[in-house]
Amino acid sequence: MKFQPIIHYLLLIVVVTNGDAQQPMTGRLTPEENAERLRTCGATTLDRPSTDAVPLEAGNWQIWLSYVEINNAKDPSNTGGAAANMISPRHFLTSSQVVMNNDRTWRWNSEKVAGCVNGENHLKVPSEILSSTKLLFHNSHVNYIQWNERPVKRAVILNYCKMAYFNNTQAVMVAEVEDTPNRGFPCLVDATTAMHVKIEDSVDVYTLILRRNNHYLLHRKLNITGNGIDMFFFPVFHEFNTRGGPIIKQIQDKWTLIALGTVGNEKYSLAFNISTLEKDLCDEVGVCGPTPTRVVPPPVASAAPPTTQPPPPAEIFIPTQNPAPPPDVQQPSPPAPTPEPVPTPATAVTSSNHPEAPPPLPTPPPEPSTEAPPPPAAPPARRGEDAETDYDDYEMFLKRKKEKEEAEMYENEDTDLLISKDDFNDCDGRRGGLQSLLLGFFVFYWFLSE
Numbered sequence: 001m002k003f004q005p006i007i008h009y010l011l012l013i014v015v016v017t018n019g020d021a022q023q024p025m026t027g028r029l030t031p032e033e034n035a036e037r038l039r040t041c042g043a044t045t046l047d048r049p050s051t052d053a054v055p056l057e058a059g060n061w062q063i064w065l066s067y068v069e070i071n072n073a074k075d076p077s078n079t080g081g082a083a084a085n086m087i088s089p090r091h092f093l094t095s096s097q098v099v100m101n102n103d104r105t106w107r108w109n110s111e112k113v114a115g116c117v118n119g120e121n122h123l124k125v126p127s128e129i130l131s132s133t134k135l136l137f138h139n140s141h142v143n144y145i146q147w148n149e150r151p152v153k154r155a156v157i158l159n160y161c162k163m164a165y166f167n168n169t170q171a172v173m174v175a176e177v178e179d180t181p182n183r184g185f186p187c188l189v190d191a192t193t194a195m196h197v198k199i200e201d202s203v204d205v206y207t208l209i210l211r212r213n214n215h216y217l218l219h220r221k222l223n224i225t226g227n228g229i230d231m232f233f234f235p236v237f238h239e240f241n242t243r244g245g246p247i248i249k250q251i252q253d254k255w256t257l258i259a260l261g262t263v264g265n266e267k268y269s270l271a272f273n274i275s276t277l278e279k280d281l282c283d284e285v286g287v288c289g290p291t292p293t294r295v296v297p298p299p300v301a302s303a304a305p306p307t308t309q310p311p312p313p314a315e316i317f318i319p320t321q322n323p324a325p326p327p328d329v330q331q332p333s334p335p336a337p338t339p340e341p342v343p344t345p346a347t348a349v350t351s352s353n354h355p356e357a358p359p360p361l362p363t364p365p366p367e368p369s370t371e372a373p374p375p376p377a378a379p380p381a382r383r384g385e386d387a388e389t390d391y392d393d394y395e396m397f398l399k400r401k402k403e404k405e406e407a408e409m410y411e412n413e414d415t416d417l418l419i420s421k422d423d424f425n426d427c428d429g430r431r432g433g434l435q436s437l438l439l440g441f442f443v444f445y446w447f448l449s450e
Contacts, residue, residue: 027176028286029088038086042254046246048204048219053235056219058206063137064185065246067153067208067215068094068175070133075240080107082244083208084135084175085257086185091273091285092135093260095243096157096166096173096395099133103434104166108132116161123160125173129173130155135177150177158280168244169262171230172272174285186248186257190289193273197250197258205237205271207245207261225268230276232259238269247271311332393422 029037046065047058082095101104104113115336116123125133130152137148189197205220226233232247238261240375247259254284259271282288301355 024120026282029091029288030286033088034286034288037185037287038187039316041185042299044184045186045248045250045255046206046217046219048221050219050221052221054238055207055220055237056215058219065206065208065217066092067136068092068098068133069136070099070129072110073132078107081210083206083246084244085246085260086180087188087281088185088285088287090177090179091287092175092177092246093257094173095260095262096160096170097241097243098173099129099155100157100170102167121161122280123157125155125157133175134177137180145431150180152177156284158277158284166220169270169272170262171270172277174281174287175419186246186255187251188278188281188287189249189251189256189258189273189275190278191275192290193256197224197249197275199227199247205234205245206247207239207242209239209242210391227273230273232271232273234264234269234271236266236269237261238263242374243391248368255410261364294378297389363413409425 044064047060049056049058064086066084066086067081068084069079071081072078080098080101082098084092084094086092099108100113101110104409105111106113113123133152133155135150135152137150154177155173157173159170160166160171163169187193201224201306202221203224205222207220209216209217209218220237222234222237224232225235243260243262245261247261248255249258251258257274259273261269261271264270282446314362
């Protein structure tokens with residue numbers, strides 16, 4: 001009796017586990033499922049009876065191409081439908097004309113579409129509309145056989161909120177059903193394979209039409225005539241409400257869905273470029289392109305230590321004299337050995353702000369004349385010990401001139417005591433008596449105050 005509750009608990013775990021395993025998978029693809037999709041896609045293609053622009057009926061359908069339709073709740077005779085292209089075990093691409101009219105009203109109830117939420121780019125189809133939508137599979141590869149129905153769980157109209165020409169082309173819709181077996185669906189063109197789709201390429205174009213309540217799949221071989229921002233241009237192939245047909249090309253030995261047909265005009269037909277929807281499909285349903293792999297460069301081996309000693313550094317020549325001037329620069333001729341005149345205060349010192357300026361040319365000695373001799377010319381600037389001697393003589397001259405001016409100022413002054421700022425900056429010690437006198441007077445005044 002003690003083991004009975006344990007047995008019941010184990011039986012409950014088994015029942016719950018088996019129940020979960022039998023439930024079909026839904027929702028976006030996991031990374032593992034997407035990797036499996038990339039590995040197995042593109043193995044089969046549709047029947048290709050035509051070799052040119054003349055449409056021929058494709059006798060056999062691959063099971064990945066289906067038909068999706070919706071019933072009008074108010075008018076059952078007014079239904080909408082389009083070709084459905086399986087791109088994963090539970091996702092397919094089709095045209096928004098399945099659920100919406102060209103005037104942006106819902107086919108289900110003919111009511112106006114409410115609009116987009118601010119910041120949204122895609123439009124989610126309401127669940128009450130999806131309840132009347134069904135995906136139809138062939139039970140055989142042959143036409144006119146009974147259909148196998150699957151309910152549509154979720155649908156999103158891609159780039160609806162920013163599409164200016166929706167009334168003509170409508171948009172691509174991605175929809176979700178319960179998990180189905182791998183039906184050999186095609187690969188999707190992406191950033192890694194888009195360069196293999198060029199203008200003038202010959203591709204397989206399919207259109208699904210409805211005649212006398214029967215569906216016919218037509219095939220053409222057409223060349224791409226133009227490439228817009230998100231559209232391909234083709235010679236005219238569309239018919240009324242023939243949107244959603246697949247356009248296939250074999251790329252790197254895999255059958256690849258490169259475009260989804262829509263309408264056009266009397267000059268050309270249009271098709272949505274699937275490579276421009278790569279990020280949208282990855283974000284919405286997890287159908288993503290291959291992740292680019294980053295190639296890590298091999299590690300660089302460390303350099304082996306040198307086996308020989310490096311050569312000694314080249315000797316550096318340090319000149320002891322000024323270097324020779326360039327040949328294109330003319331240098332002044334050296335001064336002639338003439339007796340140096342006695343420097344005067346005005347000419348003894350030359351400016352040192354421009355050391356690179358050459359010294360002035362010396363003045364030649366005057367010719368003997370009976371007239372009074374002119375004043376001696378300014379001597380050239382000197383360097384070395386002679387310049388220092390001249391500078392000291394000039395400093396002595398200035399100091400004596402200043403003392404003479406101060407003496408004259410004392411003689412002309414009527415005040416009893418004249419104090420100069422130089423008295424407090426006695427550098428030569430000659431005014432020490434005056435400072436001592438002032439200091440004694442200050443001490444005496446302080447003593448009396450006490």
